[in-house]
Structures are given as structure tokens and as C-alpha cells.
Amino acid sequence: MSLRSDLESGKFVITAEIGPGKGTDVTEIAEVAELLRGRVTAANVTDQQSSVMRLGSLATCHLLVDHHLEPVLQMTCRDRNRIALQSDLLSAWVLGVHNVLALTGDLPHLGDHKDAIGVYDLDSVQLLSVISRLNEGYDMMGNELQGKPDFFAGAVVNPGADTEASFDLQLFKMEKKIKAGAKFFQTQAVYEPDKFARFMKRVEGFGVPVLAGVIPLKSVGMARYMNKNVSGVFVPEETIQRLAAAEDKTRAGIDLCAELIRDLKDLCQGVHIMPIGWEKRVPEILDKAGL
Amino acid sequence: MLRSKQKPFEEILRYLEGENRVFILGCDGCAQASGTGGPVQVAEMKSKLEAEGKTVTGTDVVPFLCEKALIKSRLARKAKAVMSADSILVLTCGVGIQAVAASVNKLCHPGCDTQNLGGSRGEWPGSERCAECAECVLELTGGICPLTACTKHLLSGQCGGASKGKCELSPDRDCGWELIYHRLKALGRLDKLSYLAPPKSWAKMAPDPAIMSSPEYALEMPAVKEASGE
Numbered sequence: 001m002s003l004r005s006d007l008e009s010g011k012f013v014i015t016a017e018i019g020p021g022k023g024t025d026v027t028e029i030a031e032v033a034e035l036l037r038g039r040v041t042a043a044n045v046t047d048q049q050s051s052v053m054r055l056g057s058l059a060t061c062h063l064l065v066d067h068h069l070e071p072v073l074q075m076t077c078r079d080r081n082r083i084a085l086q087s088d089l090l091s092a093w094v095l096g097v098h099n100v101l102a103l104t105g106d107l108p109h110l111g112d113h114k115d116a117i118g119v120y121d122l123d124s125v126q127l128l129s130v131i132s133r134l135n136e137g138y139d140m141m142g143n144e145l146q147g148k149p150d151f152f153a154g155a156v157v158n159p160g161a162d163t164e165a166s167f168d169l170q171l172f173k174m175e176k177k178i179k180a181g182a183k184f185f186q187t188q189a190v191y192e193p194d195k196f197a198r199f200m201k202r203v204e205g206f207g208v209p210v211l212a213g214v215i216p217l218k219s220v221g222m223a224r225y226m227n228k229n230v231s232g233v234f235v236p237e238e239t240i241q242r243l244a245a246a247e248d249k250t251r252a253g254i255d256l257c258a259e260l261i262r263d264l265k266d267l268c269q270g271v272h273i274m275p276i277g278w279e280k281r282v283p284e285i286l287d288k289a290g291l
Numbered sequence: 292m293l294r295s296k297q298k299p300f301e302e303i304l305r306y307l308e309g310e311n312r313v314f315i316l317g318c319d320g321c322a323q324a325s326g327t328g329g330p331v332q333v334a335e336m337k338s339k340l341e342a343e344g345k346t347v348t349g350t351d352v353v354p355f356l357c358e359k360a361l362i363k364s365r366l367a368r369k370a371k372a373v374m375s376a377d378s379i380l381v382l383t384c385g386v387g388i389q390a391v392a393a394s395v396n397k398l399c400h401p402g403c404d405t406q407n408l409g410g411s412r413g414e415w416p417g418s419e420r421c422a423e424c425a426e427c428v429l430e431l432t433g434g435i436c437p438l439t440a441c442t443k444h445l446l447s448g449q450c451g452g453a454s455k456g457k458c459e460l461s462p463d464r465d466c467g468w469e470l471i472y473h474r475l476k477a478l479g480r481l482d483k484l485s486y487l488a489p490p491k492s493w494a495k496m497a498p499d500p501a502i503m504s505s506p507e508y509a510l511e512m513p514a515v516k517e518a519s520g521e
Contacts, residue, residue: 082490107443109460118443126446129487158451168472172448232454
């Protein structure tokens with residue numbers, strides 16, 4: 001079982017996200033890896049998520065390989081130029097990291113080093129082209145590689161774009177990402193299965209597996225914060241009210257997430273759980289969802 | 292002043308593929324001084340395009356193409372020639388091309404690349420900004436620069452950070468790619484969004500040494516050499 005073989009054989013695939021912490025303490029990563037192994041096909045490791053400086057994605061992915069949990073290296077274009085991006089890709093391959101998710105990356109301004117320059121030497125579509133080129137045995141300048149990788153590359157799409165222009169732009173970009181070599185997609189967090197079903201209808205012709213992103217709600221405040229500040233994420237008021245009415249918010253958050261996964265299950269080829277601090281509760285969510 | 296250089300003629304012809312009628316617009320300011328878009332170069336471009344079988348519906352050289360009020364008043368006099376063209380070829384800097392694209396509901400092709408001056412910038416009255424990237428990409432974007440309109444200078448389209456048409460940097464800032472989308476939609480050219488843009492050559496943004504070899508620069512050199520102990 002691997003992410004590539006499972007997706008290619010049309011299996012329903014579960015992935016989860018791990019966010020490394022700030023510092024060198026990797027105890028929790030080891031614990032989470034043990035808990036997730038066997039429950040998810042692969043685990044994404046975020047790359048300086050929200051532009052907050054942390055332990056790197058590549059090193060963390062390598063730790064996951066040691067724990068026999070298949071990693072997906074998230075790679076943003078924010079912090080590295082094309083030389084570093086290509087070099088880190090080669091490094092990832094020799095460290096046993098075989099999946100990569102190409103992203104643009106949030107602006108540095110959103111994080112904890114607001115004065116940093118955002119590199120964006122390449123963008124996500126161009127990065128996918130570069131990965132395809134490395135897989136063919138060449139760097140982006142056409143120089144031959146001594147030994148080549150064989151990455152399984154993926155990308156992201158935002159199905160909840162909130163203007164007509166943005167929705168169209170997302171579809172145009174998704175098609176370009178496929179042309180550039182994306183073999184699977186993981187989406188921004190989804191909370192409305194009906195809307196997501198309409199999105200899937202639009203992209204089914206693309207013929208590339210889509211894993212619906214889900215974020216378990218930990219509190220009413222978190223839901224409201226995301227509605228206000230996170231692009232493409234919309235938690236319906238009804239869901240917020242159900243959480244507000246619950247005595248045990250943790251229980252309710254897990255139940256709501258499991259219910260959502262059950263609703264999304266038949267619409268796409270997998271789910272991608274982004275637990276944001278609730279990594280250890282992923283097995284519980286999956287139990288509840290019957291997966 | 293912004294310095295420009297005409298794009299290779301073959302590239303301009305590629306932009307005009309499938310179009311027969313073109314209006315040529317030059318600028319009597321910086322582009323005239325750069326020798327890229329003054330009356331002489333506009334006339335030359337007219338004959339070259341006609342030799343390629345294109346119909347030039349008209350030409351004009353506006354004193355400053357970075358001034359949108361001026362563009363509109365000048366082109367109003369030639370409205371028929373402008374509107375009967377398939378597109379406008381603009382021979383000037385990135386600011387001027389964008390200012391024309393913002394003023395006329397017509398596809399505008401960039402005829403020049405704007406050269407980097409290594410720090411000093413011109414001054415103009417509008418909101419258009421040119422990064423002086425020496426590799427103008429306005430052809431892909433309906434005449435709105437993705438390097439300056441998008442805070443991540445993305446060439447392939449909108450990122451996931453836009454919300455309600457605004458940039459993730461601030462709700463006061465428009466998402467550049469949504470502006471590009473609306474412009475291309477109005478022009479009936481959303482097909483341009485499918486183009487896979489190659490990575491940019493940032494190396495071209497290094498200023499040409501020739502720019503720094505002005506007479507003033509030559510006068511400075513002995514003093515610099517003396518100071519560095521050569």
C-alpha cells in the first residue's frame with residue numbers, strides 16, 4: 001500500500017496533516033506517527049505553515065519514514081528559489097520521501113517573521129513542471145541528472161472560492177496544475193457537502209483524484225475565526241450552532257467531523273484531515289466515521 | 292524616466308497571430324527618448340507590419356502614455372481607427388501599456404520590454420506599476436502586470452489566499468488576478484488563462500551596465516578608484 005498505488009487503483013484514501021513545532025523536540029511527532037500508522041495511507045507535513053518558522057518539512061518527513069509512515073512533503077514557493085527547491089527535492093528523494101505537494105505558500109506577512117522577503121521565484125504550477133522534469137532525469141535548465149527521482153506529485157485546490165472570478169480562476173489553475181504534472185489534489189477545508197458536490201461535478205472530467213480537506217472544529221471561536229480570516233473556508237451557521245449547543249465541545253467537534261467525512265465519502269476519492277493540534281484525535285475521528 | 296527596448300519583431304508577430312487589423316500607439320515621452328516608441332519607431336513599425344500583410348488602422352504618438360486622461364482625449368479623436376482594429380500594439384514602457392489597457396476596451400499587446408534602471412524610478416500620475424522586468428508579460432494578462440498587481444508576483448494565476456476579490460495581505464488591496472480575470476473576460480479572452488507561463492528570468496532585472504556608464508558615472512570613477520585605494 002502506498003499513496004500512489006492506492007490512488008491509482010481507485011481506492012478510497014485517507015491522509016492526515018502533521019504540523020511540526022517550533023524547536024527541536026520531536027517527541028510528539030514520534031507519538032503521532034505511531035498513532036497514525038495503519039490508519040492513514042500517508043501523512044502530509046506542512047512547510048512553515050502560515051509562514052510561522054518551525055522545524056522543516058523535509059526533516060520531519062524523514063522522521064516519518066523512520067516510523068514507517070509514508071510522508072507527503074509539502075513544498076511552498078515562499079522561502080526558496082529554484083536552486084534550493086530543486087536541491088531539496090533531490091534531497092527528499094534520497095531520504096526516502098517520494099510524495100510531494102506543491103503550493104504557492106502564504107505571504108510572510110501572515111506569519112511571525114513579517115519583515116521577511118517572499119521569494120516566489122517559481123509558482124506552484126511552475127514547481128510542478130520542475131518536478132516532472134526532475135522525474136524525467138533533467139533539472140529545469142535541461143542538465144542531465146546522475147540518478148533521477150520518481151516523485152508522485154500533488155497540488156491543492158480551493159473549492160470554496162467566494163467569487164465567481166475566483167472559482168473560475170481556481171479551475172483554470174487546477175487544469176494547468178494537471179498539465180504540469182499534478183496526479184492528485186487535496187482541497188482547502190470543506191464544510192458544505194452540497195457545495196462540494198457541485199465543485200466535484202465541475203472537475204470530474206479532469207480525471208484526477210481529489211481528496212476533500214476537513215478540519216475538525218475545536219470551538220465556536222475557531223469556526224468564527226476561520227469564517228472571517230481563512231480564504232475559501234465557510235462553516236455554516238447551523239454547524240456552529242450545533243457545536244455551541246453541545247456540552248462537551250470536544251466530543252461534538254469529533255462527531256461533526258466524522259459526520260462530515262461520511263457525507264463527503266461518496267463524492268470524491270478520499271479525505272485529507274487537517275487536525276491543527278488534534279493530531280492524536282485522528283484515530284477517534286476515523287473510528288466515528290467508520291473508516 | 293523609464294527605459295524600454297522593443298521586443299523582437301517575431302515575438303510581436305506572434306502576439307498578432309490571427310489578427311489582421313492593428314492600431315499602433317507610441318509615446319513621445321520616455322519611449323521617444325529610448326528610441327522605442329517615438330514617431331520614428333511608430334512609422335517604422337507601421338511599414339514592417341504592412342509588409343507582413345497586416346492592416347494598420349491608424350497610429351498615434353501621445354506625449355505621455357502614462358497619463359490616462361491624455362490617452363482618452365487623444366484616442367477619442369481617432370476612435371474609429373482604434374475601435375475598428377482587432378487590437379492595439381503599444382510601443383512604450385510597462386506603465387504606459389497598462390494605462391492604455393485600462394483606458395480602452397481593446398486587447399493591448401506590449402511592443403516593448405521595460406529595462407531595469409537599478410533603483411531609480413519614474414513618476415507618473417496613475418496606479419499602474421511596472422517592475423522593469425525586461426521581459427514584459429502583459430500579453431498574457433490583458434495589460435495588467437502580475438508582477439506588481441499580485442503580491443506574490445505569480446505568473447500562473449490566483450493563489451488560495453484571495454478572499455472576496457481581495458489579497459491575503461490586506462482587505463484594502465485588490466487581488467491582482469481577479470483584476471486580470473475581469474479584464475480578460477471583458478475582452479472575451481479568458482483563453483489566455485490556460486497558457487502555461489514559463490519561469491521568469493530574474494537575471495534580466497539586473498540593470499544593463501550601459502545605463503551606469505553615463506558621463507556623470509565616468510566622472511565619478513576616478514574618485515571611486517581613489518577611495519578604494521586602486
